[in-house]
Amino acid sequence: MLRRWRQTRAVGLCDPQVNPHCQPGAALPADGRLRLLSFNIQVGISTQRYHHYLTRSWQHLLPHAGRSGTLQRIGDLLADFDLVALQEVDGGSLRSGYVNQVEYLAQQGAFPYWYQQLNRNLGRIAQHSNGVLSRLRPSLLEDHPLPGPPGRGAIILRLGEGEQALGVVMMHLALGPRTRTRQLAYIRERVGEFRHLVLMGDMNTHANDLLENSPLRDLGLVAPQVQATFPSWRPQRCLDHILLSPGLELERVDVLTQAISDHLPVAVEIRLPHAQSTDGVPMLQPSISG
Template identity: 75%
Template sequence: MPRWRTERGVGLPDAQVNEHHLLASGLPEDGRLRLLSFNIQVGNSTERFRHYLTRSWQHVLPHVGRANNLQKIGALLGDFDLVALQEVDGGSLRSGYVNQVEYLAQLGAFPYWYQQLNRNLGKLAQHSNGVLSRLRPASLEDHPLPGPAGRGAILARFGEGPDALVVVMMHLALGAKVRTRQLAYIRELIGGYRHQVLMGDMNTHANDLLLSSPLRDLGLLAPQIEATFPSWRPKRCLDHILLSPTLTLERVQVLAQPISDHLPVAVEIRLPDSLRADAFPVLSPPPRRPLA
């Protein structure tokens, strides 16, 4: 089973980390959880469809604009507890050998981070998903998804047993048939849990996910209806944070931050009492600004 990484390397930190009142499950004592999902396109900016061609070299070689974009992304992260990143580079030529998951964890002051390497092209590219967290889960699982190599999901569990909260962060395939296989796999992963969050770039619309995919029997909610792609003129809603009906939605927002070719999605949820019954205060929570 994968372990969280910190600035100290593989494993959990010895020192105290960001201040929180946590439950024994690792969840916030106030019962509110703030989530963000963002496909960052390895720090590349795209402002027109033609840029996929004219800026294609940026997917292979380093450039100054990437560092500026990562700084902008890092500035978005401070108010969130758990962040799912897609299309992140794990440290190769194009990123200047910077592990972008670790770097964004440092910018956002996240004590825990994990990089899932899905497509290893050696020095040319380390195509990855990433998780940044202020909360320590009971377990973390790395799952390559069915279909052609290169797609993956990360499962974080908070608490124990069927009443635990399970959060799956993913980047799904473009093709409908492969995507259905991937969703069937994820459905098997989460079927034994009452409280579920699915987040990431799912490359399809909410109606497909909720009504005609292997997830259709779960009763999931898709609170975000604004388009996320392309970021400069959004027309398609491809990025989602799906919630089980046991979780209460407080706020949802598509952030108007056209840094990548996708826009980031943010939600704040309130956890059910069953997830807040094991109070175990550790430290005091950091101040957080409300979502607009």
């Protein structure tokens, strides 16, 4: 099964799933602000001490009663944001009670659009995934497996059209530095068209490494937060990031003290690029599907 998955996993141009329980394409605020969140949710496992990696390891394989409560807490948190990148999400297998956690959180947070990126398919045992939740309909969404051992991926989406469009890359990078460099080089090759860019996710390394020593170094990206995000109960390492191109105006940044997973969520509020016109109407108006 795993060998077949490696052969069929390929770059794909995709459409987001539509949540039938809420209205599509809510209007943007007049001031053009966009609230972003990145969160590694550890498939709904509440890890609060190092020894929980051993004593609760069975929860990576089997369902448990507390997972639904943890997902409810996560859903309540996500409801305050416009665009969410999720890592370590299950796409609907035994361990999650056959619940697609991306779809579930889209419903809990009333997001009109969602997409699940399946990176490692273990059938009924586990569906290792990334996810995106959005209140805006992307004008482009691409599913990219990343170089290296199977199991890592990036989602590239575009909001709006033309020169003022916003490119967003959501990713979960490898632990090893050599593989991570290959993955960042792959991403760098695919974001050159964007004047305005956001990179967000669990990048498994510190901001200085990303900005100064990686294939991203020529983009001039800004890391607005350097506060530690891991482990959530006693943060010591800054592994989760939302990186911004210098043309985006930063309004607010926070690492949320919500020890739900073993990572803390990172939140950023930015002001979107505006059309070059006298009326200053935001360029990134959401599309309403028919």
